[in-house]
Amino acid sequence: xxxxxxxxxxxxxxxxxxxxxxxxxxxxxxxxxxxxxxxxxxxxxxxxxxxxxxxxxxxxxxxxxxxxxxxxxxxxxxxxxxxxxxxxxxxxxxxxxxxxxxxxxxxxxxxxxxxxxxxxxxxxxxxxxxxxxxxxxxxxxxxxxxxxxxxxxxxxxxxxxxxxxxxxxxxxxxxxxxxxxxxxxxxxxxxxxxxxxxxxxxxxxxxxxxxxxxxxxxxxxxxxxxxxxxxxxxxxxxxxxxxxxxxxxxxxxxxxxxxxxxxxxxxxxxxxxxxxxxxxxxxxxxxxxxxxxxxxxxxxxxxxxxxxxxxxxxxxxxxxxxxxxxxxxxxxxxxxxxxxxxxxxxxxxxxxxxxx
Amino acid sequence: xxxxxxxxxxxxxxxxxxxxxxxxxxxxxxxxxxxxxxxxxxxxxxxxxxxxxxxxxxxxxxxxxxxxxxxxxxxxxxxxxxxxxxxxxxxxxxxxxxxxxxxxxxxxxxxxxxxxxxxxxxxxxxxxxxxxxxxxxxxxxx
Numbered sequence: 001x002x003x004x005x006x007x008x009x010x011x012x013x014x015x016x017x018x019x020x021x022x023x024x025x026x027x028x029x030x031x032x033x034x035x036x037x038x039x040x041x042x043x044x045x046x047x048x049x050x051x052x053x054x055x056x057x058x059x060x061x062x063x064x065x066x067x068x069x070x071x072x073x074x075x076x077x078x079x080x081x082x083x084x085x086x087x088x089x090x091x092x093x094x095x096x097x098x099x100x101x102x103x104x105x106x107x108x109x110x111x112x113x114x115x116x117x118x119x120x121x122x123x124x125x126x127x128x129x130x131x132x133x134x135x136x137x138x139x140x141x142x143x144x145x146x147x148x149x150x151x152x153x154x155x156x157x158x159x160x161x162x163x164x165x166x167x168x169x170x171x172x173x174x175x176x177x178x179x180x181x182x183x184x185x186x187x188x189x190x191x192x193x194x195x196x197x198x199x200x201x202x203x204x205x206x207x208x209x210x211x212x213x214x215x216x217x218x219x220x221x222x223x224x225x226x227x228x229x230x231x232x233x234x235x236x237x238x239x240x241x242x243x244x245x246x247x248x249x250x251x252x253x254x255x256x257x258x259x260x261x262x263x264x265x266x267x268x269x270x271x272x273x274x275x276x277x278x279x280x281x282x283x284x285x286x287x288x289x290x291x292x293x294x295x296x297x298x299x300x301x302x303x304x305x306x307x308x309x310x311x312x313x314x315x316x317x318x319x320x321x322x323x324x325x326x327x328x329x330x331x332x333x334x335x336x337x338x339x340x341x342x343x344x345x346x347x348x349x350x351x352x353x354x355x356x
Numbered sequence: 357x358x359x360x361x362x363x364x365x366x367x368x369x370x371x372x373x374x375x376x377x378x379x380x381x382x383x384x385x386x387x388x389x390x391x392x393x394x395x396x397x398x399x400x401x402x403x404x405x406x407x408x409x410x411x412x413x414x415x416x417x418x419x420x421x422x423x424x425x426x427x428x429x430x431x432x433x434x435x436x437x438x439x440x441x442x443x444x445x446x447x448x449x450x451x452x453x454x455x456x457x458x459x460x461x462x463x464x465x466x467x468x469x470x471x472x473x474x475x476x477x478x479x480x481x482x483x484x485x486x487x488x489x490x491x492x493x494x495x496x497x498x
C-alpha cells in the first residue's frame with residue numbers, strides 16, 4: 001500500500017548539497033566538451049536510450065549524474081518531455097551516409113570496401129599503464145559515530161524472519177572453478193554480484209510484474225565504507241588493510257509457508273562492490289526468486305527462478321563475447337548458407353514449373 | 357595501538373599521506389627484502405543476508421612486502437598497487453619495533469590515525485545532516 005509522506009526538507013537539502021559537493025570531485029571541472037569528446041561512447045548510449053540526439057546535453061546529464069548512465073538517460077527523457085514539437089523531417093538517406101566505419105561479416109568484397117573506423121576490435125584489451133599510471137582507488141570513510149544495527153535483526157528476534165544460518169565454510173569461487181549446476185547460494189550470490197546491472201534489473205522487474213512474484217520490500221539498503229581484513233599467518237594476526245565502499249540491499253518477502261517452511265518473511269540479499277544501489281536492489285530480488293527450491297516453493301517457470309537461465313546469461317562479458325563474434329567474418333559459413341538458399345530456390349522453382 | 361592496528365592503518369592510508377608523514381623521519385634506507393613488493397588481489401567475501409554463510413563478493417588490489425634489519429622484520433600489506441607505499445609501510449613497521457618507536461608513533465602513527473578518524477567523522481557528519489524523519493499522512497476516506 002502506498003502511503004504519502006511529508007517532511008525531510010532539511011535533510012533533502014543537505015543531501016542535495018552533499019551531492020553537489022561529491023559531484024564536483026577533485027581536479028579541474030570536466031567541461032561538457034571534454035566529456036562529449038573523450039567519453040563519446042557513453043554519451044552516445046545516453047542519447048540512444050534517452051531518445052534525443054544532443055551530445056552536449058547528454059554529456060551535461062552524464063556529469064550531473066556523476067557518470068551513472070541510467071540516471072543520465074532519465075534526465076534526458078524528462079527534459080525531452082518539455083520540448084515543443086516543431087514538425088517532422090523527411091526520411092534520412094542512409095545510403096548517402098559519409099561513413100566512419102563500415103564492415104561486412106558476410107561479404108568480403110563489397111563495393112566501397114570494409115571500413116573499420118575507430119574500433120576496439122582487434123585491440124588487445126590490455127590496460128595502458130602509460131596512459132594513467134599508479135592510480136590509487138580513492139578510499140571512502142566509514143560513518144562510525146551513530147551505530148546503525150541491521151534492520152533484519154528486529155524481525156529476526158521475533159522469529160518472523162527466516163533464519164540465515166551462519167557458516168564459516170570456504171565458499172566456492174567462480175573465478176577458480178567453472179560454474180556447476182545446480183549452484184549453491186554462495187555461488188549464486190557471487191555470480192549475481194558480478195552480473196550486468198541491466199540484466200539483473202530486467203529480471204528483478206519481471207518478478208515485480210508477476211513472473212515468479214515474491215512480494216519484495218526493501219528491508220534495508222545501505223551504502224558506505226567497510227574495512228577489509230585479512231589473516232596474515234606469518235604474523236599470527238589479522239589486518240584491516242583496506243577500506244572499500246559497498247552497497248547492500250536486504251529485501252524481506254511475504255511468504256505464506258510451504259510444505260517445509262512455516263509462514264514467515266523470507267529474505268533476498270544484494271551486495272555490490274562500490275555504490276551500485278539499483279544493482280544491489282535488483283540482486284536481492286533475483287536472489288530471492290532463485291531460492292524457490294530451498295523454500296519448498298513451486299517452480300512456475302519464471303525466468304528469474306530459472307537458475308541456469310539466470311547464471312548462464314548474467315555475465316555481460318561472456319554475453320557480449322558471444323554476441324559480438326557474429327560481426328566478425330563468416331564468409332565461408334555464409335557462402336554455404338547462400339548456396340543452400342539458392343539451391344532450395346532452384347528446386348522450389350523447378351517444382352513450381354513442373355506443376356504448371 | 358598494537359602492531360596489527362598500525363599495519364592496517366598504513367594499509368588503508370593514501371600513499372601520498374603516508375609518504376608526507378614518513379618524510380619527517382629522514383630518508384628511508386635501501387631495503388633488505390625478505391619478500392620484495394608484490395601486487396595482487398584479495399578476494400573480498402560477504403555473507404548471505406549480511407550474517408549468513410560466506411560468499412565471494414569480488415576482489416580488491418593489494419600490495420605486500422617484508423623487509424629486515426638484522427633480526428628485526430617489517431611487514432606490510434596495503435590497499436592498491438603502489439609498491440613504494442608498501443615498502444614505506446614495512447619500514448615503519450620495522451622502526452616501530454625498535455629504538456625509534458616513540459618517535460614514529462608521534463610523527464607518523466598518531467597524526468595518521470587522527471587524520472583517518474577526522475575523515476570518517478566528517479563523512480558521518482554529512483550523513484547525519486541528511487537524516488530524515490518521515491511522517492505518514494492519514495489517507496482520506498474515499
